[in-house]
Amino acid sequence: MTIRMIRCLQCFLICFVCLRGHAQDPAALDSMKRALANAGTLEQKAYWYDNLSRTMMNVNPAAADSLGEKYIFLAEESRDRKLIFDAFVSNGIRCGYFRGQRKFVERAIDYFEKALDVARQNKMDKRAGAAQLLLADIYLAVPDKDKALRLAAEANSRISTLKDDSLKVEANNIYGKVYLARNDRILALRHHLIALDIAEEIKAVDKATKRMKSGLLRNCYLNLATFYSSIGDYDKAIDKYSVAYKMLDDMTDRKVPYQRCIDINAIGNLFAMKKSYDIAISYFERSIRMADSLKFATLKLPGYISLLNQYLRMDQPGKALNYLESKEGQSLKVFLDTFRMAGVMDQAYAYVYTELGKYDSARKYFDRALPFFESNMNETNRVLIYLQMGKLFAKTGESAKAIENYQKAKELGERNGILEVVREAASRMDTIYQQKGDYKSASLYNSIYHQYKDSIEKEKKVQELSQEEAEAEQLRTERLEKEQEELKRRNNNIQYVGITLGIVLLFIALVILGMFKVSAGLIRAIGFFVFLMLFEFIFLVFKKKIYAITNGEPWKDLLFMIALAALLVPLHHWLEHRVLHYLTSHNRLTAAGQHLRKKLFRRTKDEFDSTSP
Numbered sequence: 001m002t003i004r005m006i007r008c009l010q011c012f013l014i015c016f017v018c019l020r021g022h023a024q025d026p027a028a029l030d031s032m033k034r035a036l037a038n039a040g041t042l043e044q045k046a047y048w049y050d051n052l053s054r055t056m057m058n059v060n061p062a063a064a065d066s067l068g069e070k071y072i073f074l075a076e077e078s079r080d081r082k083l084i085f086d087a088f089v090s091n092g093i094r095c096g097y098f099r100g101q102r103k104f105v106e107r108a109i110d111y112f113e114k115a116l117d118v119a120r121q122n123k124m125d126k127r128a129g130a131a132q133l134l135l136a137d138i139y140l141a142v143p144d145k146d147k148a149l150r151l152a153a154e155a156n157s158r159i160s161t162l163k164d165d166s167l168k169v170e171a172n173n174i175y176g177k178v179y180l181a182r183n184d185r186i187l188a189l190r191h192h193l194i195a196l197d198i199a200e201e202i203k204a205v206d207k208a209t210k211r212m213k214s215g216l217l218r219n220c221y222l223n224l225a226t227f228y229s230s231i232g233d234y235d236k237a238i239d240k241y242s243v244a245y246k247m248l249d250d251m252t253d254r255k256v257p258y259q260r261c262i263d264i265n266a267i268g269n270l271f272a273m274k275k276s277y278d279i280a281i282s283y284f285e286r287s288i289r290m291a292d293s294l295k296f297a298t299l300k301l302p303g304y305i306s307l308l309n310q311y312l313r314m315d316q317p318g319k320a321l322n323y324l325e326s327k328e329g330q331s332l333k334v335f336l337d338t339f340r341m342a343g344v345m346d347q348a349y350a351y352v353y354t355e356l357g358k359y360d361s362a363r364k365y366f367d368r369a370l371p372f373f374e375s376n377m378n379e380t381n382r383v384l385i386y387l388q389m390g391k392l393f394a395k396t397g398e399s400a401k402a403i404e405n406y407q408k409a410k411e412l413g414e415r416n417g418i419l420e421v422v423r424e425a426a427s428r429m430d431t432i433y434q435q436k437g438d439y440k441s442a443s444l445y446n447s448i449y450h451q452y453k454d455s456i457e458k459e460k461k462v463q464e465l466s467q468e469e470a471e472a473e474q475l476r477t478e479r480l481e482k483e484q485e486e487l488k489r490r491n492n493n494i495q496y497v498g499i500t501l502g503i504v505l506l507f508i509a510l511v512i513l514g515m516f517k518v519s520a521g522l523i524r525a526i527g528f529f530v531f532l533m534l535f536e537f538i539f540l541v542f543k544k545k546i547y548a549i550t551n552g553e554p555w556k557d558l559l560f561m562i563a564l565a566a567l568l569v570p571l572h573h574w575l576e577h578r579v580l581h582y583l584t585s586h587n588r589l590t591a592a593g594q595h596l597r598k599k600l601f602r603r604t605k606d607e608f609d610s611t612s613p
Contacts, residue, residue, distance in 0.1 A: 028254070029055065042078055049074060050090045057097050058298060061339060068094055081122045085131075088115035092134060099141035101341075101376050108138050129159040129167055133174045140181050141378060143416060148178045165202050169195045169216045173223050180230055183417075192227055196220040197481075211251070218247045225270070234274035241267050258299060261290040265302045272310060281310060301335055304328045308348070317355035324349060343372025347385055354392045362392050383412045383421050390428060399432050406432075423452035499537055506530045510579075524580055531576040 032055065036048035049071035056064035068091040075087035092111030098104035112135045119128035132155035139148040156171045172195035179188035199217045204210035221244035228237035245263045248256050268283025284306040291299035308329075311320040323329050324345075336345045350365035366389050373385045386409035393402035406425040413421030426449040433442035510530055513523055539561075546560050 029059065042074070042080070042083070045074055046071065046083055046086065050086070054090065054094045054097075057094050061098075064094060081118055082124065082127070085115050085118045085124065085127050088112070088118065089131065089134065092138070096134075096138055096141075098339075099138065100378060100381055102378050103376060105138060105141050105378065109135065112138065125158055126162055126164055126167060129155045129162070129171070132158070133167075133170055136174050136178060140177060143181065143378075143380070145178065145181050149182065152178050165198055166212060166216055169199045169220065171195075172198065173219065176223055176227065180227060185227075185231060189227055192220065192223050196224070211253075214247060214250055218244045218251075221247070229270060229273065234270055238267060238270045238274070241270060257290075257294055258296065261287050261294065261299050262302065264290060265306055269306055272306070272313060277310065277314060281307065284310065297331065298335065300328070301332055304332050308332075312352075312355075317352045320348075320352045321356065324352065341372070341376075343369045343376070347373070347388070350392070351388050354388065354395070357395075359392060359396050363396075366392065379412050379416055380418070383409050383416075383418060386412070387421065387424065390425070394428060394432060399436055402432055403429055419452050419455050423449055426452060496541075499533075503530070503534050503537065506533070527576065527580040531579075535571075 029052075032048060032052045036045065036052055039045040039048055049067055053064050053067035053071060056067060071090060072084075072087045075083040078084075088111045092108045092115065095104045095108040095111065099108070112131055116128060116131035116135065118124075119131055132151050136148045136151035136155060139145075139151065152171070152174050156175065159167045159171045172191040176188045176191035176195065179185070179191065196217070199213065199220050202209070202213045202216070204213045221240045225237045225240035225244065228234070228240060241263070245260070245267065248260055248263070264283055265287035268280045268287065271277075271283060272280035284303045287306070288300050288303035291297070291303065304323075308320055308323050311317070311323060324332075333342075333345050336342055346365045346369035350362045350369055353359070353362035353365065366385070369385060370389070373382050386405045390402045390405035390409060393399070393405065406428050410422050410425035410429075413419070413425065426445045430442050430445040430449055433439070433445060506526075507530060510523070510527055513526065542560075
């Protein structure tokens, strides 16, 4: 995390994780409620409780909690262990949408652990592995990286023995996330690329498998985008996210239009990190227009937040304040009030007023925001407000309060490995102690500042090296893929040559049979098989070659196969009839056959005479 990210009120973005892939309009919610009311079977009720409770997290968390508990009650009453597991997982995922808040993280962990207990007690290995992966992911939000790694390892050990490629994809992606959090970047990239390879190898044999494969591939590209963003390679991050965005074209889920809106906003944020501010703003505005066209006001809020953050990135607090006071800002305020997160809005006002030099107003809003952050938000988000409050008190000359807040930020930064926070806090305290004339304390924090400054410089070099290593890893993977393709091509060519020789030998055998007095039925049977193999082989070759033109599109393949059949089927029947008719009508020893038999028998007789006494 950088200071630029801190200035952009990153906690705002965390508030809207819940919207990713789960946004719905009011009409859709009403439809889902009617479907739940009309559900007749246990499976139907469970399906709608799951979907409706998770979707309601975007609209009314209290109502979502009620639906989630009803889902658990329904499952427990059924005594179906798989349904009980699914109910706990559904509630865990739902709470995990707000992983920026401590209470939701704790609730998610509790639900996932209950699901894991159910799976273990009933020997449901697939579900146990899935629950461990979910726990590993949510523990990264605590953050507890060691526990996340341990859970990921346990899950992978369990999943590796199962024949479930989708779980193996997810296991490698979770491994990638955990290693990235631990700054083991090459291992992180390796696991994400393994996940992508497994997902690409899955054969989509029906609509359900195709839908599952598309979702897995998209998730892989999103994870790769996150990875490249973390090492500062924003161009590659944008490339990967753009691939994930285009994959929505192949999906038919009703949530796709809403997901497009979220994706455009996310890509805009990557352009912002790249400092392509004009492009970023155009993406944010496009996201808002898309949400407006869907007539779903809540979906506009991520775009509003991104624009607000953009003004702060560009050091334009006046524009940020105007935006907060605008209709869009008030919509954001209403939304946060609904989700009992008014403290986040108070923090935004406090920071903007600090930048504008309106310290009394800033103090008032910080006083309102602080209790919310200390009781609800995780440590990463509390770092932000302590740094911001330290800055306010330093400007107002309240040194003791400034040092107190910077000290809190420093401790949290050290505990969570956020080096730039520690450096920033140490630098501020160095300045404050020098102003107070406490040169001993100033010297202490100056040394800490330089220590972490050196660490950050090393980290930047490591990051640059990681970019090179990531490039090398990508090239290595591509080289291995090309080698595999070349090996496969060679093997295929050998098989084609083998099949061709086999067909030639069968034709020779068929001709030889026609030279002797053998059953006409035998010749017809063998001839039928030989000609069938020949023409099916021709079909196979043509179909493989034509793929470059049809690209596997069903209607093009169908037209090609009809045209080819129209040409080859009559030829097949005509040629088979003529050849077999000739061979069976000459079903006697031909002159060539007689000559061959005489030579064979003469040689046998001569050999017999030579060995006689």
